[in-house]
Amino acid sequence: MKKVLTLALALCLGMLVSVSSAAASGKIRVLVMDNLPGVTLDFPPEFNVKGLSGIGETEPDGHGGVRMTLSGNNCPVGGLRINTDGVVINAEKYALTGVIEIKKNPGGLFRIINELGLEDYTRAVVGEEMGADWPLEALKAQAVLARTYAMYRKQNRCGRSTGFEKDYDLCATVKSQMFDGDAVEKEGPALAARETRGEILTYDGAPIEAVYHSTCGGRTEDAYDVWGRKYPYLVSIKCRYCADSPYRRWKKQIKISVLYSSLRRAGYMIDGLKAIQVLERSRSKRIKTLRIIGDSGSVAMKGTDFRKAVGYSEIPSTAFEAHKDGDSFVFIGKGSGHGVGLCQYGARGMALAGKNYREILRYYYPGTTLTKLSEEPK
Ligand SMILES: [Zn+2]
CATH class of the missing domain: 3.30.70 (Alpha-Beta Plaits)
Known part of the structure; x- marks a missing residue:
């Protein structure tokens, strides 16, 4: 794909460079709701x-x-x-x-799309993705990421076909970034968006796929181990800053009958559920593959597919141990989310430790450049 951004200067992260491109300006189109009667x-x-x-x-x-x-x-x-x-x-x-x-x-069926300026969109996402009272430097890092992700999606549209043309850049849900409309302006997020106006993260001259998650639990995940695709800037790094997160360590107890029906609903035709056996873990100790052992047979699946089948809120991350306890399975784990890119609680911890947003972004996205869109969207 032709890169629409051209770097005027190539400098390392932490130094602003200017990007000239007409395509850099423009509106963001958010799919708010779809398939409504x-x-x-x-x-x-x-x-x-x-x-x-x-x-x-x-x-x-x-x-x-x-x-x-x-x-x-x-x-x-x-x-x-x-x-x-x-x-x-x-x-x-x-x-x-x-x-x-x-x-x-x-x-x-109806679809609602909201078209708004990149800065308005950025401010709204920061307000949804982080607590408005979080330290400003963490909010600023989030603002750069919200803007970057929107620009990335604008240039790499995806979406499912539901009889509509794909006439939007992003969804309003966790599939893209949380968006609840931009009507309620929150002070911290608004300031974070203003103070980073027009700034995005780039790699090799193009906006990065700026994914992030709640809590890594000690080490972020390499994108390859989650999505099977290598990114030079989405590699596994040690994170010492998310110890304050409520998801640093977690424990969930789920009834076998509930797990069993969730797995069958997701298409895993097992008979009974005797054990969950971990087959392979990634460097960050997240489960790459596991095996569900039934009464007369077993089925292997990816850790991410298991989490999807059982529910993302039921199993906050794939970094867990599981054991049977009576009529339930007990899951003891760490972290929340896929673990790739910026750890939001880690960014909060870094900001509280006195790091600025440029240092935070450089830490979680090594090798990227902080870049300013020269034609700031209205
Ligand atoms: Zn972390």
């Missing part, structure tokens, strides 16, 4: 809904505003594009500004 929009009194007359079913919301319900055929074939003009409009559970697009696929 209908959409409810709440317009406050200060928003002029005259331009939307004849669309949907409308009723007063009891507070001087208007509630509009779109369903069936009461939405124009081409969908709706609403410029909020800075007014906060609620679309389902999301409070949105910028431009809201409502689209309908050939099957009659």
